[in-house]
Amino acid sequence: MRVLLPVIIGLLYAAGIYLILRRNMVKVIFGLVILGHAANLMIFTVGRLTKGAPAFVPEGTTNIAEPFADPLPQALILTAIVIGFGIQAFTIALFKKTCQTLKTEDLDEMRNTDQLEKESL
Amino acid sequence: MNRIIILPVLVPFATALIMLLFPRRIAAHRLLGVLSTLLLSVVSAILLNSVLSGGILSLQAGGWAAPFGITMVVDTLSCIMLTMSSLIGLTTAIYSIGSVDEKQEHNFYHPLIQLLLMGINGAFLTGDIFNLYVWFEVMLISSFVLLVLEGKPEQFEGAIKYVTLNLLSSAIFLAAVGILYGMAGTLNMADLAMRLPLLEHRELLSVVAVLFLITFGIKAAVFPLFFWLPASYHTPHIAVSAIFAGLLTKVGVYAIIRFFTTIFTLESTPLIHQILLWVSAFTMATGVLGAVAQYDLRKLLSFHIISQIGYMIFAVAIQSPLAIAGGLLYIVHNIVAKTNLFYLSGIIRLISGSWNLRQIGGLYATYPLFGLLFLVPALALAGIPPLSGFWAKLTVIRAGLEAQEWLAVGVALLVSMLTLYSMIKIWNEAFLKDDPRGEDTGNRGQEYHALSSGKKIALIAPVVILGMLTILSGIWFEPLFVLADRASLELLDASIYSKAVTGGMP
Numbered sequence: 231m232r233v234l235l236p237v238i239i240g241l242l243y244a245a246g247i248y249l250i251l252r253r254n255m256v257k258v259i260f261g262l263v264i265l266g267h268a269a270n271l272m273i274f275t276v277g278r279l280t281k282g283a284p285a286f287v288p289e290g291t292t293n294i295a296e297p298f299a300d301p302l303p304q305a306l307i308l309t310a311i312v313i314g315f316g317i318q319a320f321t322i323a324l325f326k327k328t329c330q331t332l333k334t335e336d337l338d339e340m341r342n343t344d345q346l347e348k349e350s351l
Numbered sequence: 352m353n354r355i356i357i358l359p360v361l362v363p364f365a366t367a368l369i370m371l372l373f374p375r376r377i378a379a380h381r382l383l384g385v386l387s388t389l390l391l392s393v394v395s396a397i398l399l400n401s402v403l404s405g406g407i408l409s410l411q412a413g414g415w416a417a418p419f420g421i422t423m424v425v426d427t428l429s430c431i432m433l434t435m436s437s438l439i440g441l442t443t444a445i446y447s448i449g450s451v452d453e454k455q456e457h458n459f460y461h462p463l464i465q466l467l468l469m470g471i472n473g474a475f476l477t478g479d480i481f482n483l484y485v486w487f488e489v490m491l492i493s494s495f496v497l498l499v500l501e502g503k504p505e506q507f508e509g510a511i512k513y514v515t516l517n518l519l520s521s522a523i524f525l526a527a528v529g530i531l532y533g534m535a536g537t538l539n540m541a542d543l544a545m546r547l548p549l550l551e552h553r554e555l556l557s558v559v560a561v562l563f564l565i566t567f568g569i570k571a572a573v574f575p576l577f578f579w580l581p582a583s584y585h586t587p588h589i590a591v592s593a594i595f596a597g598l599l600t601k602v603g604v605y606a607i608i609r610f611f612t613t614i615f616t617l618e619s620t621p622l623i624h625q626i627l628l629w630v631s632a633f634t635m636a637t638g639v640l641g642a643v644a645q646y647d648l649r650k651l652l653s654f655h656i657i658s659q660i661g662y663m664i665f666a667v668a669i670q671s672p673l674a675i676a677g678g679l680l681y682i683v684h685n686i687v688a689k690t691n692l693f694y695l696s697g698i699i700r701l702i703s704g705s706w707n708l709r710q711i712g713g714l715y716a717t718y719p720l721f722g723l724l725f726l727v728p729a730l731a732l733a734g735i736p737p738l739s740g741f742w743a744k745l746t747v748i749r750a751g752l753e754a755q756e757w758l759a760v761g762v763a764l765l766v767s768m769l770t771l772y773s774m775i776k777i778w779n780e781a782f783l784k785d786d787p788r789g790e791d792t793g794n795r796g797q798e799y800h801a802l803s804s805g806k807k808i809a810l811i812a813p814v815v816i817l818g819m820l821t822i823l824s825g826i827w828f829e830p831l832f833v834l835a836d837r838a839s840l841e842l843l844d845a846s847i848y849s850k851a852v853t854g855g856m857p
Contacts, residue, residue: 250519258515265522273529303532306481310525313488317521320495321514327499328507340508344582 231279235271242268255325255335262321266314270307277303355401356410356423358394359433359472362387363440367465380461381448387465388441391472395433402430403834407841407851409478418539424478424852427838431679432475432605435686438820439597440468442813446694447590449802449809450701455500455588463500464594467493474602478852480531480538483606484524487570491517494599497591498583509583516579520569527562530555541852544613544845553619560620563610564627571603573664574633577657581641584656585649585706589697592649596656597690601682604663608678612842617670627668632759635661635766642773646708648696648781651773652689655732658766659685665763666747669754675839677746680831684731684739684824691728691817698810699725699781701799708777713786722782724811727818729778731825733771738825742832 242264249261277300285298329335366387370380402408402425412421425433443464451460470490477483498510532538534555535546550556565576572580580600584592607627617624638658645651659681666678696706702718703711715722731738734745744767751760799807824831841847 246522250515255511262515262518262522265519266525269522269525269529272526273532276529276533303529306528306532309481309485313485317488317492317518320492321518324495324499324507324510324514327502328511331502331504331507337511340511342505342508 231281235275235279239268239271239275242271253337255329255337258337259318259322259325263314263318266310266318270310270314273303273307273310277301353408353410355394355397356408356425356476359391359398359437359476360469362390362394363465363469363472367462367469370462370465371459374459375457377453377456380456381444384444384447384461384464385441388437388444388468391437391468392434392441395430395437398425399430399434402427403837407848409852418537418542418853421482422478422539422541422852423476424541424848425476426841426848426851427834428605428608428679428842429475431683431834431838432601433472435601435683436468436471436475436598439594439686439690440464442690442694442816443590443594445809446593446697446813447809449806450590450697451588458500460497460500463493463497467497467594471598471602475605478540480540480543481528484521484528487524487602488521490599490602491521494595497595498587500591501588503586506586509586512579513583516569516576520566523562523569524566527559527566530562531559534559539853540609540614541845541849545849545853547614547619548616556615557620557622560611560615560623561626563615564607564623567603567606567610568630569603570600571607571660571664572600572657573630573660574637574657577634577638577660580657581650581653584653585647589649589693589700592653593690593693593697596652596693597686600656600660601686604660604682607664608667608675608842611667612670612675613845613848616845624668624670627664628756628759631661631665631668632762633661634658634664635762639766639769639773643769643776646780648699648706648708648777649693651708651777652692652696655692655770655773656689658770659689659732661766662744662747662763665751665759668759669750669756670843671750671754672836672839672843673746673753674750675842676832676835677743677750679835679838680739680743680746683831683835684743684821687817687820687824688728688731688740691814691821692725692732694810694814694817695725695728698799698814701802701810703781704798708780710787711781712784712788713782715782722778724814724818725782726778727821729774731821733774734767735771736825739821739828740825742825742828746832 246261246265246268249257249264252258280297280299283298285294285301287294366383370383373379407424407426410423467490470486470493473486473489474483477486495510495514498513499506534550534552535543537543537546569576584595611623615623635658638654638661642651642654642658645654662681663678666674700706703714705711731740734740748760748763
């Protein structure tokens with residue numbers, strides 16, 4: 231796991247960055263989702279990867295035996311996943327609506343708000 | 352007594368919930384919006400008073416002692432920012448009554464503004480980095496919805512850019528939080544400030560600091576990460592643009608100040624402060640050059656936001672007590688003047704029928720008093736004495752001279768001239784020159800005159816309030832400076848902050 235997870239995280243980052251650079255809106259969404267997962271997995275590895283050593287204090291003692299997995303990063307990830315889920319749901323709805331309104335899913339065609347003389351009344 | 356700290360978050364949250372319980376009572380929404388922001392102003396005044404008399408306040412959520420639980424901290428900086436957010440919340444609530452149409456109000460405009468304020472206040476209050484991430488998301492999701500509330504094509508286009516870049520920034524933030532926790536084993540800001548200097552493995556410290564800089568740089572719209580701002584800020588309704596312009600980017604600046612004074616000090620990450628210096632010079636210059644080219648009022652003002660952010664970052668880069676105090680003064684001045692200019696441009700649009708400066712003209716002949724109202728924030732932004740902008744700029748530039756950063760100071764002065772130029776451009780085009788449509792004014796001003804007198808007052812009152820504040824804070828500048836000075840001393844001496852939160856033990 232110690233070797234595998236960093237490789238997976240690296241691949242996820244690479245894939246995510248590749249996808250958000252694409253012109254197609256759907257691919258951009260996938261890119262953002264994957265980047266979020268990569269960040270979550272990274273926090274997960276920070277909490278130390280120990281197998282079968284939950285962070286419980288055994289009965290009768292006051293200290294926990296090393297090594298143990300830090301539970302805090304896992305709590306952080308849970309929060310991040312929930313927030314990410316909500317934001318991603320909104321983003322997908324927004325992208326769908328944009329696609330319907332502008333009749334295109336090519337990001338290169340969405341230049342109107344950047345142009346100098348494109349002023350609405 | 353310390354429980355009052357949570358009120359700036361709870362008040363807008365409770366107000367939003369009550370509004371959502373009665374989704375069709377628009378009149379009640381308006382009233383509740385004003386009442387809630389009034390209450391917020393009172394709460395932040397009380398907080399300011401007790402921090403000034405009794406020092407930093409902190410609240411440990413759920414009774415878990417710091418650094419294990421989530422901590423809410425109010426120091427002088429938080430107080431200043433909370434006061435500004437309540438002030439802008441209040442004026443926006445009033446301005447919205449006059450300018451926002453009923454369709455948007457039925458689409459939950461008022462609850463969304465409250466939730467936005469909740470996110471902003473939460474970000475100012477929290478003493479925990481992961482909690483800061485959560486508040487950023489609360490703020491972002493409300494701003495996403497507000498941005499596309501009218502459902503116009505250009506709003507969707509702007510929103511795509513805004514949403515994508517901000518989500519990217521959130522992903523970077525999460526990664527930075529992960530690495531920092533792996534290094535320090537804590538995410539409590541006060542605890543971090545004590546532990547980072549003692550760290551054994553500090554190889555990744557600069558990496559983490561740069562990741563945080565990128566995250567907050569995207570939120571604060573600094574060079575070269577600002578492209579989402581001019582692409583999106585002119586698209587929503589003008590009241591929404593105004594609250595975004597006043598508060599959202601400043602939350603990013605607040606985070607930069609908090610992180611790169613208290614947590615990552617000049618000694619631990621000298622590289623960052625070098626980067627900040629260059630970034631600030633480029634931000635000032637590119638922002639104002641963008642503004643000079645624009646003829647759309649809202650786009651011109653949007654580019655100015657970027658340019659002004661540069662001055663605040665410049666202050667953080669220098670890091671002397673005088674510079675930080677100047678940066679804080681600049682934030683206060685800028686929030687008031689910038690929001691005011693957005694309100695004013697909304698009114699210009701109503702009386703002239705256009706955002707485009709080429710199609711507006713002769714407003715001074717018809718509305719001379721309105722012209723004066725416009726001049727106050729415009730000249731303050733350019734830094735004309737005795738208005739608030741002059742003192743803020745003077746402090747920042749003097750700190751730059753003391754630090755012998757000649758190049759950046761030169762850029763700041765030049766940018767100041769160009770700011771004046773673009774403000775004069777608005778004045779010449781919109782107010783002085785003859786109306787390009789000649790005598791045939793058509794239905795010009797119809798939209799404004801069709802409004803009831805109550806709505807007109809709701810439009811003008813916020814402009815008058817903010818204009819008065821700009822003048823008053825220019826004339827009675829000293830108390831403001833004392834406040835900012837105190838805040839900067841607290842920021843630069845991390846032990847004060849840490850002692851108040853954790854008791855000073857690393």
